[in-house]
Amino acid sequence: MKAIPKDSRLRYHCQLHQSADERRADTHPLTWRLREDGARVGFEGYCAKEGYQGATHTLKQCTPDNVIDTMKQANVRGRGGAGFSAGVKWSLTLVGDHLPRGYLICNADEMEPGTFKDRLLLEQQPHLLIEGMIIAGYANRSRYGYIFLRGEYVEAARSVALAIEEARQAGLLGSDIAGSGFDFDIALHTGAGRYICGEETALINSLEGKRANPRAKPPFPGQSGAWGKPTVVNNVETLCNVPGVMQHGADWYQGLSGGLSDDGGTKLYGVSGLVERPGLWELPIGTSGREILDRAGGMRQGHSLKAWLPGGGSTGFLLPEHLELPLDFDTIDQYGSRLGTGLIAVLSQRQSLLSLLRNLEQFFARESCGWCTPCRDGLPWTVKLLQALERGEGKPGDIELLEQHAQDLGPGLTFCAHAPGAAMPLESAIRHFRAEFEAGIAHPTLEGVS
Known part of the structure; x- marks a missing residue:
């Protein structure tokens, strides 16, 4: 397949997948x-x-x-x-x-x-x-x-x-x-x-x-x-x-919400990741994750949905069964995540959760302003623990230590919302996919035991 030029690729991901006939002044105030x-x-x-x-x-x-x-x-x-x-x-x-x-x-x-x-x-x-x-x-x-x-x-x-x-x-x-x-x-x-x-x-x-x-x-x-x-x-x-x-x-x-939510208006929803048509749609707020994923053409051929972030990297992971939820602020809060920006990022069953999470936490660690100790020191340690688990070199107790990090970086314990945003995908990943973390714990063979 011919490579997409960088600028074209960015334009593709920023595409609105709605025709002018679908977008009307009385229903699509942002995009008509x-x-x-x-x-x-x-x-x-x-x-x-x-x-x-x-x-x-x-x-x-x-x-x-x-x-x-x-x-x-x-x-x-x-x-x-x-x-x-x-x-x-x-x-x-x-x-x-x-x-x-x-x-x-x-x-x-x-x-x-x-x-x-x-x-x-x-x-x-x-x-x-x-x-x-x-x-x-x-x-x-x-x-x-x-x-x-x-x-x-x-x-x-x-x-x-x-x-x-x-x-x-x-x-x-x-x-x-x-x-x-x-x-x-x-x-x-x-x-x-x-x-x-x-x-x-x-x-x-x-x-x-x-x-x-x-x-x-x-x-x-x-x-x-x-x-x-x-x-x-x-x-x-x-x-x-x-x-x-x-x-x-x-x-x-x-x-404009059509009774889907107590919130008012429409929302620019989007999808990125291994779907057929990454892009954006203006839809009534409270539209389900299922409808948005369907509008994106579903997962690419050969891939199935493992988990998804409902609104950017600083939101908690949700599971395929959560796709039926209305994507509004209060509903998603009840399931341990946040609506955030309303742009879904999907994770395929063929992708490593640990690798994706480590990549996210590296971003948050790098972008910390360093103003408060839990964020400045806690996020780099989180990255080191995830790197060890990703390599299969984790130690017993590492998962519990990550859980403690997620608590220590939570709301009200840091100077701003940067660290709590980083803690949400970490906490939810451990809650939903603990077995993948446990698989990263090294279990050396005892000497003399075959």
């Missing part, structure tokens, strides 16, 4: 404007399909508090992994006549292993993000917005930078946007390639030119964030949901 050829939707093309109508309506007809109330009613939950209500988050921002206007930051530092959903929006539909940021900035009384972009996303940087300039030239960024009296502008900042910048306070430190270490909380960014000002940080997909909510209302957004 996308072009069939995968090219970027420019300013004119975006405006021709109701672009910026949500923003102009909001700035002229709504107060900031109206926007926040609508977001709460719609139950727009953060699409970056945590699932926290965007409306509630915005309501906690410190505002007042005596306080300086703060900042809105879009977290586009998409470095979660197995995740590529934000890249699609950034490369192909950047104006949807800009419109969402205008509305979010207005709701949070922000004076400036930043898009903190993963440095390796070169094509996304070109696309977003051009869209910012197009919006600015059209009077939709800058002073007195659309004659509303609201001043707001956006700058693009490309990061230096650190996974820890996905943690919002580490991102803020990096944006300020400091080392990307997480900050102590409280104070939370909503009270004291970038340069000491009230700051809201939201994920790309979260902000891209905002224009539709403000244009069509909270009830419309709630109805």
